[in-house]
Amino acid sequence: MTGTVAERDAWRGGSTLGQLRTLTARQFRIVYGDRRVAFFSLLQPVIMLLLFSQVFGRMANPEVFPRGVRYIDYLAPALLVTTAIGSAQGAGLGLVRDMESGMVVRFRSLPVRLPLVLVARSLTDLVRVGLQMLAVLGCALLLLDFRPDGGAPGVLAAMLLSLVVAWSLIWVFLALGAWLRSIEVLASIGFLAVFPLMFASSAFVPLELLPRWLRIVATVNPLTYGVEASRELALGWGAGATAVAAVAASLGLTAVMAMVAVAGFRRPPGEGSTRSARRARLRAAARQQQDDEQQEAQAGQQPAALRDAPLDLAHRLPRQGPDEGVEGGPHQGARERGGKET
Amino acid sequence: MNGNAIRVRGLRKSFGDVHALAGIDLDVRAGTVLGLLGHNGAGKTTLIRVLATVTPPTAGTAEVAGFDVSDQGLEVRRRIGLTGQFAALDEHLSGFANLVLIARLLGAGTGEARRRATELVEMFDLGDAARRRAGTYSGGMRRRIDLAASLVARPSVLFLDEPTTGLDPVGRQVLWDAVRKLVADGTTVLLTTQYLDEADQLADRIAVLDGGRVVAEGTAAELKATTGSRSLHITLAEGSEPGAAARALRDAGFSPVADGGNPRTVVVPVAEAADLVEVVRALVDGHTDIADLVFTEPTLDDVYMSLARPGTRAAADGGKSG
Ligand SMILES: Nc1ncnc2c1ncn2[C@@H]1O[C@H](COP(=O)(O)OP(=O)(O)OP(=O)(O)O)[C@@H](O)[C@H]1O
Ligand SMILES: [Mg+2]
Numbered sequence: 001m002t003g004t005v006a007e008r009d010a011w012r013g014g015s016t017l018g019q020l021r022t023l024t025a026r027q028f029r030i031v032y033g034d035r036r037v038a039f040f041s042l043l044q045p046v047i048m049l050l051l052f053s054q055v056f057g058r059m060a061n062p063e064v065f066p067r068g069v070r071y072i073d074y075l076a077p078a079l080l081v082t083t084a085i086g087s088a089q090g091a092g093l094g095l096v097r098d099m100e101s102g103m104v105v106r107f108r109s110l111p112v113r114l115p116l117v118l119v120a121r122s123l124t125d126l127v128r129v130g131l132q133m134l135a136v137l138g139c140a141l142l143l144l145d146f147r148p149d150g151g152a153p154g155v156l157a158a159m160l161l162s163l164v165v166a167w168s169l170i171w172v173f174l175a176l177g178a179w180l181r182s183i184e185v186l187a188s189i190g191f192l193a194v195f196p197l198m199f200a201s202s203a204f205v206p207l208e209l210l211p212r213w214l215r216i217v218a219t220v221n222p223l224t225y226g227v228e229a230s231r232e233l234a235l236g237w238g239a240g241a242t243a244v245a246a247v248a249a250s251l252g253l254t255a256v257m258a259m260v261a262v263a264g265f266r267r268p269p270g271e272g273s274t275r276s277a278r279r280a281r282l283r284a285a286a287r288q289q290q291d292d293e294q295q296e297a298q299a300g301q302q303p304a305a306l307r308d309a310p311l312d313l314a315h316r317l318p319r320q321g322p323d324e325g326v327e328g329g330p331h332q333g334a335r336e337r338g339g340k341e342t
Numbered sequence: 343m344n345g346n347a348i349r350v351r352g353l354r355k356s357f358g359d360v361h362a363l364a365g366i367d368l369d370v371r372a373g374t375v376l377g378l379l380g381h382n383g384a385g386k387t388t389l390i391r392v393l394a395t396v397t398p399p400t401a402g403t404a405e406v407a408g409f410d411v412s413d414q415g416l417e418v419r420r421r422i423g424l425t426g427q428f429a430a431l432d433e434h435l436s437g438f439a440n441l442v443l444i445a446r447l448l449g450a451g452t453g454e455a456r457r458r459a460t461e462l463v464e465m466f467d468l469g470d471a472a473r474r475r476a477g478t479y480s481g482g483m484r485r486r487i488d489l490a491a492s493l494v495a496r497p498s499v500l501f502l503d504e505p506t507t508g509l510d511p512v513g514r515q516v517l518w519d520a521v522r523k524l525v526a527d528g529t530t531v532l533l534t535t536q537y538l539d540e541a542d543q544l545a546d547r548i549a550v551l552d553g554g555r556v557v558a559e560g561t562a563a564e565l566k567a568t569t570g571s572r573s574l575h576i577t578l579a580e581g582s583e584p585g586a587a588a589r590a591l592r593d594a595g596f597s598p599v600a601d602g603g604n605p606r607t608v609v610v611p612v613a614e615a616a617d618l619v620e621v622v623r624a625l626v627d628g629h630t631d632i633a634d635l636v637f638t639e640p641t642l643d644d645v646y647m648s649l650a651r652p653g654t655r656a657a658a659d660g661g662k663s664g
Contacts, residue, residue, distance in 0.1 A: 011448035011495055012420050022446040030434045102430035106491065109394045109424040111416055112447050268397040 013111030023112075023120035030094070031124050041090075045083040045132045046139045049076065053144055056204060064206055069235065073148055076140040077158050077234035078203040078227040083132045084166030085197055085223075089190040091125040092173030095265075096183050105269055115262045118178070122170045129166040133159050150236035158234035161243055165226040168250040171257035178264030196221075203227045222249065346405075347372040347499050347530035348393065353402035355388050355554075362388040364554035365402070370532060370547075372498075375525055377545030378534040379646055385554040386534040387427050390501045393532070394424040407499050407530075423492035427503040427534075429484045430491070433477035437468060437487040440476055444494045462490040467516060481508045489517065493524075500524065502533040506540060518544060538643050550646065558645070565645045572640055574610045574621055575601065579631035584608055590628025594620060606633075 014022065032038045057071040065074055095118070098104055107117060137155065140146035148155055177186055200210075200217040201224040207215050218224050229246035232238050348370035355363040362385045370376045378386050391397040393406055395415040403410060409417040431440050438459050445455035463472045466486045471479070476487060485508055492500060502521075506514045521531055521544055535541055541548050542562050550558040550565070558565055578587055584600075587608055591598045596617075601607035610621055618637065625632060 011445070011450050013416075014447055014449035018449065019447055022443065026432065026435070026443055029439075030432070033434050101433060102426065102428050103432055105391075105396055105426055106424070106430035106444075107447075108396045109419060109422065110444065110447055110495075111419045268391075270397075 016113060016116065019112060020116050020120060023116055024123050027120050027124035028127075031128060041087075041128060042132060042135045044086065045079060045136045048083075049079050049136050049139055049144070052079070052204060053140075064209060066237075068149075072140060072144045072146050073235060074231070075204065076136065076144075076146045077148070077155075077230040079136050080133050080159060080162040080234075081165055081223065081226040081230050082198050082201075082203050083136060084129050084162065084169050085194050087125050087129045087132065088166065088169035088173045089186070089194065090128075091121055091170045092177035092186050092190070093183060094125075095121055095174055095177040096181055096186055099177075099181060099269065100183075104265075108269070114266055115258075118174055118258070118261055118265055122167065122174060125170050126163060126167055129170075130159075130163060133162060148234040148236070150234045154234045154236050157240075157243070158230040161233060161247060162226070162230055164247050164250045165230075168253040168257065171254050171261055175257045175261035175264060178261045178267075197223050201227055225249070345372055346370060347407055348376075348532060349405040350389075350393070351403050353389070353392065353404050354400045355385075355392055355397065356400045361554050363392070363399070366551075366554070366556055368549060368556060368559070370530055372530050373525065373528045374546040375521065375531040375533065375544050377541035377548045378532065378551060379536075379538070379541060379548060380534070380551030384551040386551055387503055388554075389551070390424070390426075390503050390532065390534065394422055394501050395419055396424070420495075421498045423495060423497035423500045425489050425492040425500075425502045425505055427507075429488045431476045431484060431488060433475065435476060436474055437472040437476050437479070437483070437490075438463060440487060441472075441490055441494055444491055448495050458494055462493060465493075465520065466490050482510055482513050485509055486513060486516075489520075493520075497529070499530045499532070502531065504534055504536060506535065506537065514540075538641070538646055566640045568645075572612055572615075573638055574612055574618060575607055575634075575636040575638060576610065576621070576625070576632055577604065577607045577634040579633040582630045586628060587625060587630040590624050590630065591621065594624035596621060596624070 013019070053072050053075055056075070060071040060074075062070070065071070098117075098121075104117070107114065137146075137159065150158070173186070173190075176189060180186055180189075196217070198204075200214055201221045202218060203223070207218055207224070210218055225242060225246050229240075229243040232240060232242050346369045348368065350366050350368040353363055353366040353368075354361070364385075366385075366389060368376075378389070380386050388397070392399045393404055393411060395411050395418050398412060403412070405411070406418045407421040409421070411418055431437075432443065435443065441459035441462055442455045445458050446452070450458060463469070466489065468483070468486060468490070471483055472487070476484065479487065485505070489502070489505060492502070500521075506517055509517060518540075521533070525531060531544075533540075533544065545562070547559065547561055548565055549556050558568070560568070576587070578584055584606060588598045591608070591610060596610050596612070598608045598610045601609050612618065612621065615637070622632070622635075
């Protein structure tokens with residue numbers, strides 16, 4: 001059953017929303033298809049929470065924190081934000097793996113809107129981050145006596161804010177993945193980025209406690225502001241000005257990084273940057289001109305073009321030269337001649 | 343349908359300093375099969391990728407199903423199917439789910455998509471294995487699902503890059519039958535292959551690619567007729583000197599070569615059957631006795647050997663059209 005001519009090309013490509021739904025469903029099956037992976041990805045931030053709260057909580061001097069704020073209250077809102085880094089890196093790695101699997105070549109030959117592949121990826125990883133955040137909050141509330149002054153609305157707001165920050169980080173890594181296209185490079189960048197971003201910030205200790213140089217790094221680290229904003233909302237500090245700024249900055253970053261990522265993703269597979277492709281095009285144009293001139297010059301001496309007159313081919317193939325003896329197979333002589341003529 | 347389904351003019355594709363395609367002109371009539379032959383690195387995959395809009399060309403134009411690959415990529419993608427040289431499957435999904443995924447992306451409803459996937463699973467004889475994760479498939483299974491995936495849309499132009507590499511003889515036969523059926527329905531197929539019998543079996547016309555250029559194009563019979571590697575295998579009787587026979591033949595304007603195996607055999611390439619008389623006369627005049635004489639027609643292998651061989655740029659330069 002191959003279908004009749006009438007059915008041919010009947011499917012012209014689904015709607016944007018339909019394709020997004022299909023691609024997102026596919027991503028979900030990849031990310032959550034293996035229960036073990038899903039389980040450990042949830043366990044990871046919970047372990048961070050348990051370790052940090054127990055290890056640092058013991059040493060934490062209550063005087064360095066605002067009055068009435070215990071270490072768990074200080075830590076949990078920050079972990080909502082830092083959890084996003086690992087998942088964002090995972091998004092970039094997943095994208096590169098997809099590109100290497102040849103699946104992207106398939107998508108490129110189908111009427112699929114390519115940016116949707118990235119959007120689907122970002123949504124899937126956003127959901128994963130959301131689940132991780134819920135795990136962190138659940139564990140903090142149930143096991144570690146997390147009692148934020150902002151109450152339920154504050155915690156919910158902090159989580160939404162963290163999701164916005166996470167989305168921008170996911171797009172940063174999608175852009176890196178789309179341009180670098182190498183799991184190794186991305187993994188090492190991830191390692192370099194994750195730890196400084198996490199620790200050279202106010203996530204685990206107040207800025208004032210950091211050595212001077214680290215404090216400077218932490219002050220320019222955008223994550224510090226995400227962490228501060230999350231605390232502001234969860235702990236009911238201030239009016240939420242930091243939060244508004246953090247959301248605005250994250251959305252701006254998302255927009256820029258989405259454009260960068262899509263541009264990188266659109267580049268054909270297995271090729272360098274678009275700039276080097278443009279350079280190659282220019283070079284090829286120059287060479288074509290050169291070739292054409294050469295060809296015109298040779299036109300008088302060269303036999304008729306082969307493909308125009310295939311039946312002339314026999315006469316084109318040079319006969320065996322008189323000095324070439326009976327030695328050698330039938331093709332060897334021809335190859336040597338070919339070599340000489342080049 | 344009539345006219346050309348694929349029309350390529352002056353197509354070039356360069357990767358830095360590598361000129362994978364160095365000026366291709368090619369036409370494929372709608373509803374026919376073009377077999378693309380060429381040694382490793384000749385540019386077959388690159389040509390298919392450009393035609394399937396996966397990679398943009400560096401220069402030149404190409405139309406597929408009446409649409410330009412550079413300017414009307416979406417229209418092209420709506421009408422083609424591609425089975426690349428390397429399988430493009432989602433390893434996390436089952437073979438069946440892969441097919442459903444593609445149908446859904448093409449705009450099929452859930453029911454339609456499942457029906458189409460079932461149809462293709464039957465067509466390629468995939469059976470229960472289609473329900474397993476694609477990551478667990480053997481090479482041949484993967485290939486078959488990949489082929490099925492390119493047919494989901496019932497495309498009018500189908501690109502197959504070495505479709506039967508890694509298939510067992512049964513799988514190959516199944517694929518050949520499928521291609522024949524598709525062509526009978528009016529599908530245009532461009533396939534690359536390293537198996538010359540496959541080109542002989544399936545292709546209406548054959549193009550030989552070398553160094554990014556089409557160095558020969560025609561029906562299998564035309565190409566065979568043009569290589570000039572019809573030859574006479576002459577085994578000399580005891581007492582006759584192969585050297586003397588070769589000398590006599592050279593004097594008569596032929597180019598005898600030794601047969602690899604038998605020292606008493608001389609092989610004489612001839613352009614046409616009528617040359618047989620000349621050869622025999624030259625040998626008789628040279629007082630050589632003939633024990634045995636066999637006339638062999640060229641095979642597609644001979645065409646391939648004489649045209650598409652790394653380093654044979656003489657043919658490429660001559661074959662380039664201006
Ligand atoms: N992404 C790329 N970057 C650089 N060079 C490339 C790229 N893709 C192909 N090439 C080069 O272009 C030439 C043609 O390659 P192509 O894959 O089209 O050959 P092919 O005829 O399909 O060979 P095979 O029979 O081995 O599949 C080769 O020299 C190859 O190295
Ligand atoms: Mg190839």
